[in-house]
Amino acid sequence: MTCEAGSQSLAPGAPGISPTWSSSDKDFVTSALGIGRVWATIGHGALNEVYWPSTGEPRLRDLTFYLVAKDESGNWLDLKRERRYRLEQPDPACPLTTVVHEGEKDGVPYRLDLEFLPDTDRDVLLIRYSVDGPWTVVAIMAPRLDGEGVDMTAWIENGALMAAGPSTSPTICLRSRDGFAQASVGFAGTSDGWQDLNHHGRVTWSYARADHGNVALTGALTAAEGVLALAFGESPTAAQTLARSAHATRFEDARDRFRTQWTNWNAGLAGFDAGPSLKTGKQVSKELTAKVRELAIRSATVLKAHEDRSYPGALVASLSTPWGSSTNTLGGYHLVWPRDTVLTAFAFIALGLPDDAVRILGHLVATQCPDGHWTQNAYPSGEPFWTGIQLDEAGFPILLAAKMREEGIALPHGTTDMVRRATTFIARNGPSSQQDRWEENPGINPFTLSVAIAALVAAEPWLDADAAAEALDLADDWCFRIEEWCWVDHSRWTEATGATGHYIRISPDGGRKTGDVSLGNRNGETIAVADLVSMEFSYLTRLGLRAPNDPHMIETLKVVDHVLATATPSGTIYHRYNEDGYGEYADGAPYDGAGIGRGWPFLVGERGHLALDQGEAADPFLATMTACASSGGLLPEQVWDTDPIAERGLFPGRPSGSAMPLLWTHAEFIKLLTARRDGRPAERLACVAERYAKSRPPSASRWRDGAPLASLPHGRDLVIEDTRPFTLHFGLGGWGAPQDRAARQGAFGLWRVHLSADETAGHDAVVFTRAHGDAWEGVNHRVTFEQEDRNGRG
Structure with missing residues (x-):
């Protein structure tokens, strides 16, 4: 449709186009460590999803910036599509960045600096901007205040851009310290600011209100430099009050408070230097050593930035929605998975940050189900989202409690009851799990089994004598039977590699190793149980159930390196399992319930742990993971693993459209680096490793x-x-x-x-x-x- 310029009325074009989230190809994440409850993500040089008042609640799809020529030429630039920008972040220990857009349009140069600063004291994100050249800055905001983005209202009030959900709670306010030269609200895809620019080359519309739809808000800024306040409140008055009070504070003072809080937190990090030099069979440059160490610091910061402050100790898996620009799914990865959270806690302990781990365990104590398990995932509040049962997610909190006990870290009140209930659940329901760690198949798999066995052993100090004896005997039985359930002597891969056998990904139906198993995300396709391989077996060594030089481990590595490894310019990356369907299609089209699984950098970390245990260098694996990071130091869930598709932004060894950042990957990177330092994995417990270091008396x-x-x-x-x-x-x-x-x-x-x-x-x-x-x-x-x-x- 075409909208007339200069209208003063309700915006036409309701309800607008169907909403989506923004791309998960992010550059940066940030949050303050004060009482301010805003989490911001940056991608393609623009502000992506912003979360408030919890990490589980995205309230903004994006806030994008445009440059409009001040003359009458009609020139304008969509900076997100231009993608000529860089990130300036001088201190890896502080998640503060300036995005610099720089280039020229028709011979006219431009530069726009955007500095994104979460307020330490308020639910506000401050944005300092400055533009060089004959350009006016235009901001277009796409809120998501009703969860689905289909029933929102936008209006202009007191010179600020306002939006709310079906009721006035919650509300978002975008206010410029110097005001807007022109402002308008409308519906996405029909009467929004981008449509106005596309039709007229400048902002001409001035619609005052848009009701009940997918709304967008546009403001042309008055000054060449200034500060925007993006504020969130439980009412329009509350949001405006927060925006005004944030503007009453000097930006430089707010920045200093932000830096001080992060500097104080990072001061507690234990040393994890990559060493004087990395060796991969030859001397590697000091530059690479510095990059590994810098990524470790950034990774620690990313982990901390994901902690919720409405619900301390809750860490979502990622402040992103995989392939978000093509989906409107509500959950995304901004949910708490007990497994991902515990593995992050192990990274915190390895970094010398016990208080962060204590809060995580306390949140797990609070969110445990009465029967002892945890739901597959949940909002930070503890409200379940997906309710599948994964046995490893019942075992990991026990391992965390045991690790903290070994390290002399004071445990939260309620730990004893938590451990007892979780142990009971494992003992009654194992060794088979309703879901594996990829949330796709039921059965017995080496990863889940390893965690369950270790948890039964680790629980001993919290159990009475009879329960402890039974838990240990059960663990011994399951440990003895690992190969019975998870090892095959013959498959298509033994023929291809000459291996004498290998561990399989999963044995369905109570340990069956014959017949077929279904493949997730492959439209009903199946594969022979014996032919499906994965990295699941790596935790047998990680937790101390099998020796690194155990023939079963050695033979399986022959198969894994043949089947799952793919060479990329970033290094060798690994797939979850053969015939995986969770990833982009061959032409780069986004995953939509089916696709082709790509390489996972965190699996490079799992392979690196195995190499380290076997006396090899972890350095090549650390270097590969480092090369997979975004320009802002974010590690992705997956990287593209085949020929480049430039028009889709897909390049081999670089982040794909899956989740970024992924906490699991950042935690794995830190744990591999600290395992290199300590000579043992962070998750390995002395009580488990010592129990299976030698043969035990026969169990029942x-x-x-x-x-x-x-x-x-x-x-x-x-x-x-x-x-x-x-x-x-x-x-x-x-x-x-x-x-x-x-x-x-x-x-x-x-x-x-x-x-x-x-x-x-x-x-x-x-x-x-x-x-x-x-x-x-x-x-x-x-x-x-x-x-x-x-x-x-x-």
């Missing part, structure tokens, strides 16, 4: 529905267990002399029938079925007794 082997036992190792007891009372009807050697035995309740509320090795001696098998009350399960089970000792672990 358990049969349960989620993990049935096909054969019983020689000399071991057999425990048949259930979460419900049952009667076991069984026969040794066959049904010739059947017996009935009522289950007894033991630790963790599990019901068990215990058949000792002495009792089963001389028989080749046991057959059995169960009755729950008066109802028989209607199927017979068989466990064969091995007649000789199995070579392996006890």
Whole structure:
């Protein structure tokens, strides 16, 4: 549609185009450490999503800047599309940056400086701007105050640009210290400022109000330099008050307070210098050493900047929405995943920042479900978003508590109850998990299993004697059976690499290693269970369950390096698993529920940890991760891994359209660097590593529905267990002399029938079925007794 210039009325074109979020290809994130509750992200030289009053609530899609010629030529520049800018951030320990847009249009030079400063004392983002050349600065703001962006109202009040959701709470206010020369509100895609510029080459519209739609607000700035205040409040009056009071403070004073708070926090960082030189078979430049150290400092800052202040200790996975410019999904990655949060806490501990880890554990204590698990993810408030169950997310908080105990860090009140409930959940529900760490498949996988085993061991100090003994025996059983569930001797990859076997990504249906498994994000495609490989096995060594030189680890690495590794200009990167579908299509089109999985820099860190454990240098892996970072020091979830597609901004070894930053990646980078310093992974617990450093006495082997036992190792007891009372009807050697035995309740509320090795001696098998009350399960089970000792672990 065409809108007439100079209109003084309600904006036409309601409700506007369908809203999306902004691109997740971000350059920078920032937040203050005071009471101000604003988190800002910067991408393509513009302000992207801004979050308030919590990291789980994006309230702004973007605030973009344009230059309009002061003459009558009609020249104007969309700086976000020009993309001729650089970031100036002199101090990696302080998330303060100036974006410099510089170039020329039709021979006329321009320069626009934008400095983004979260107010330490208010829910305000300050933006200092200055322009050189014969240009007027125009700002266009796209709020998202109703969650979906389809029912907002925008208006002009007291010279400020205002917007609110369906009610007046919450409200956003954009105020210029020197006022706007002209202002207008409208609907995105129909009567917004970009449409005005595109039609007229300058701001001509002056619509006073836009009701019930996807709104956009436009302001042409009066002065060549000044300060904008982007304020958030529970009402229009509150937002305007905050904007005015922020403008009453000198920008330089606000900047000094911001810097002081960050300087004080960074002063607590433990040393993690990359060393006098990095060695990758040859001497590497001091410049690279400096880059690694600088990225470590920036990574620590990124982790801290993600902590919520409405809900201290809550850290969202990323202040971004993957492929956000093509989707309107509400969740994005601005949610708290217990796994990502705990791995960040381990990084904080490695950096010598125990207080940050204490707050994280305290938030986990507060958000645990009554049965002991945590929801798949949740808003920082603790309100669940996705409710899937991942067994590792029940185990990681136990590992964090145990790490803090080993380090002598005071634990939050409620830790004992938290550990006991989480242990109970693992004991009752493992070793199979409803979801793996990629949230796609049920079954038993090495990563989740490693965390569960380590958690059962680590929980011992908080358990009573009976529960502790049972947890340790259960851990020993699961540890002994890792290869039974997760190792194959033959697959297409053993033929291709000459490996004698390898760990698989997942064994569905209680340990089945034959048949097919579904592939996530591939429209129903499947792959043979034995052919699906991943880096999941790396935590067997990380947590101390298997030695780095264990033949199973060595052989699997042959396969992983053959199947998952891809060379890029940034270095060798690794994929989640073969045939992954979570990533852009071959032509670079964004992921939309299907696609092609790309390389993950954090998996480079996992591979680097394995190399370090095996006595190799971690330096090449640190260098690769460093090369994957954005210009502002952000590490992405994925990088592009094939030929460049310049028109989509996709270049090999550089960030793709997935989440950026990803806390998991930043934490992994820090932990690899500190593992290089300390000689051991941050997650490894002494109690776990010492327990499995040598063979242990045989544990009882358990049969349960989620993990049935096909054969019983020689000399071991057999425990048949259930979460419900049952009667076991069984026969040794066959049904010739059947017996009935009522289950007894033991630790963790599990019901068990215990058949000792002495009792089963001389028989080749046991057959059995169960009755729950008066109802028989209607199927017979068989466990064969091995007649000789199995070579392996006890």
